[in-house]
Amino acid sequence: MKFGKRLKQQIQDSLPEWRDKFLSYKELKKLVKLISAAPTRRNESWRSRNESLKYGKAESDFVYLLDIEIDKFNGFFMEQEEEFVIRHENLKQKIKRVVDLWGPNGIHPSEENYKEEMEKIRKAIVDFHGEMVLLVNYSNINYTGLAKILKKYDKRTGGLLRLPFIQKVLVQPFFTTDIISNLVKECESIIDTVFPAEEAAERAKEAIVVAGEGIFRNTVKALLTMQEIRKGSSTQSPFSLPPLNLPDSDLIQSIQLNAAVPIV
Amino acid sequence: MSSSSPVLPTPLDNKYMKPPDSFQLSPIREMTVNPSPLQSTSSNSNTRSTGHTFSSPDVVSFSSASQHERQHQPSSFVSQTLGEDSVSSELHSATFISQPQESDEISWGPDPFQDMLGFPENVSVQHDQVENGACYTNDDNVKQSDFGEWVDKLMSIDDSYDPNWSQLLGDDNESEPKPKPIQQQNVPSKEVKGLPSSPSTASQTKPRMRWTPELHEAFVEAVNQLGGSEKATPKGVLNLMKVKGLTIYHVKSHLQKYRTARYKPETPEGTSEKKLSSIEEMKSLDLKTSKGITEALRLQMELQKRLHEQLEIQRKLQIQIENQGKRLQMMFEQQREMGDSKFKDSSSSSLDEPSNSEAPKEENEKLGSESCITKAGPGESSRDESTKQEMADEAQISVPPPTKRVKT
Numbered sequence: 001m002k003f004g005k006r007l008k009q010q011i012q013d014s015l016p017e018w019r020d021k022f023l024s025y026k027e028l029k030k031l032v033k034l035i036s037a038a039p040t041r042r043n044e045s046w047r048s049r050n051e052s053l054k055y056g057k058a059e060s061d062f063v064y065l066l067d068i069e070i071d072k073f074n075g076f077f078m079e080q081e082e083e084f085v086i087r088h089e090n091l092k093q094k095i096k097r098v099v100d101l102w103g104p105n106g107i108h109p110s111e112e113n114y115k116e117e118m119e120k121i122r123k124a125i126v127d128f129h130g131e132m133v134l135l136v137n138y139s140n141i142n143y144t145g146l147a148k149i150l151k152k153y154d155k156r157t158g159g160l161l162r163l164p165f166i167q168k169v170l171v172q173p174f175f176t177t178d179i180i181s182n183l184v185k186e187c188e189s190i191i192d193t194v195f196p197a198e199e200a201a202e203r204a205k206e207a208i209v210v211a212g213e214g215i216f217r218n219t220v221k222a223l224l225t226m227q228e229i230r231k232g233s234s235t236q237s238p239f240s241l242p243p244l245n246l247p248d249s250d251l252i253q254s255i256q257l258n259a260a261v262p263i264v
Numbered sequence: 265m266s267s268s269s270p271v272l273p274t275p276l277d278n279k280y281m282k283p284p285d286s287f288q289l290s291p292i293r294e295m296t297v298n299p300s301p302l303q304s305t306s307s308n309s310n311t312r313s314t315g316h317t318f319s320s321p322d323v324v325s326f327s328s329a330s331q332h333e334r335q336h337q338p339s340s341f342v343s344q345t346l347g348e349d350s351v352s353s354e355l356h357s358a359t360f361i362s363q364p365q366e367s368d369e370i371s372w373g374p375d376p377f378q379d380m381l382g383f384p385e386n387v388s389v390q391h392d393q394v395e396n397g398a399c400y401t402n403d404d405n406v407k408q409s410d411f412g413e414w415v416d417k418l419m420s421i422d423d424s425y426d427p428n429w430s431q432l433l434g435d436d437n438e439s440e441p442k443p444k445p446i447q448q449q450n451v452p453s454k455e456v457k458g459l460p461s462s463p464s465t466a467s468q469t470k471p472r473m474r475w476t477p478e479l480h481e482a483f484v485e486a487v488n489q490l491g492g493s494e495k496a497t498p499k500g501v502l503n504l505m506k507v508k509g510l511t512i513y514h515v516k517s518h519l520q521k522y523r524t525a526r527y528k529p530e531t532p533e534g535t536s537e538k539k540l541s542s543i544e545e546m547k548s549l550d551l552k553t554s555k556g557i558t559e560a561l562r563l564q565m566e567l568q569k570r571l572h573e574q575l576e577i578q579r580k581l582q583i584q585i586e587n588q589g590k591r592l593q594m595m596f597e598q599q600r601e602m603g604d605s606k607f608k609d610s611s612s613s614s615l616d617e618p619s620n621s622e623a624p625k626e627e628n629e630k631l632g633s634e635s636c637i638t639k640a641g642p643g644e645s646s647r648d649e650s651t652k653q654e655m656a657d658e659a660q661i662s663v664p665p666p667t668k669r670v671k672t
Contacts, residue, residue: 075472219567
């Protein structure tokens, strides 16, 4: 139930619109339990019809639900992806406009306006970047959940669903996150141009205090959750992910989530 | 099995467009396939659709379950079992009915999956009519009743839809090089994926387009040419973009999103209101300087970068793990098959005949030769055992080559 709990936590900590788009892990687990509770082999004809029907139903329900979930992921993911693509382009254009208009070499150089706009833009970009990363996280955590539930299924029913099914999942749109990853990287390079030159010093300390709102909070939580999930599998196998090695994990932990700011 | 990957897109291209040299669309969903009946073989498809009403409810539910997969896998299965041309409906339903039983074996057969694995690479390759048949059956099985409805809808959406279509056809050869797929994946830069959120009409009319940055760029350019997001019409944009498989529906919804995004810029007042409390907090913590905010943003950025990095690593790992697993599985199965045939060969003389016929079925010729060895000494237990040994040794040695052969 560890993963289930973590997943629940993640869901709670995620953006509100996203909350019902995650994997219905619990539901699937119930079905697996149901299937293994009526372990009639279809081949054994002497079993009562009812039992084998129940078995068959639970199993088909399971598969059906899996399919529905995958569709859900795909739909949501691609929708978000589309929006991000649009927003990305808009941001770039906006930056261009601001620079062209109020920038030092612009038509109408105005340091004050420029500064003000740039500040807004910076915040927007960072948040945008964060949202995209959270989408990638969404994709990943759902994948993880699927892998786990399939593993459970195979274990409980002795079936061979996992391997072929996961192969299909690997090529699903929601898991092929290259577009978003590219956007994220582009964002990072834009940020470098938009941020003033680095100034060392106490930024970490100050910043920590400010932290804990919105997207940032989500990101911190996501990282921590990932760390937890990969802490060490009770059923270590060639299919298990190694534990997460996060440098600065204490820093992250210290960015406490004493967030008084509710996520809106 | 169809010689080409189970991809549904290009059948449309095949039938109705000249061999495209650039932009390829891979409508995994049948949305774009369906328009074709409007053009020509409407009677043909109608026959198919009516044919499928024969399918039993079980079959339909199965196919709708498989529909939900969002994958070509079922269709590949279908395309394997069904012919490309109008096959008798009985055959359709018969083969379809047989599938649920097979599906009971949990895995839907390794073959379609292997086929599918080839998918990303083959998407832009021309495919033959087989997929065309698959497309039809796929849809028809689930949405036969809705097909007519859908067709009507489509016709009413845009009166000049046909001319659009032929224009797409005509412009086929001059499709812009700009939107050319430049993805590191072998997937073309856009795919149309249907979204069978429910086996109802909704899914048919809501195919999912994957908007890539390149595609969007082309979109924006078209919009700008038409005088901006307000003035631009979906039809106009569609025509300008000249992208295969792009339907007016896609453009419409995308345009809508685009418009909302423009007039709700990235730095809206709304969010600043929400963040007001946090801004207050910041101020109260004596961080009035923009420098402080900037630094905070930097930290946020760092963390996000970190998360993203880890996610990418994790994803790669996951993919690797599964590939490994796949290979292991294949090798394991091979070993088992060889083990089985060995066992059968050496178990008794009476089994010699069937075992001999079995062994040649294996892809490995060596196995066939091994069974010949056994035939030489039937019924003699000691001899059998030694033969078994030999075969075991040979089997060990012969494992590597078969692996190469089995891998498609």
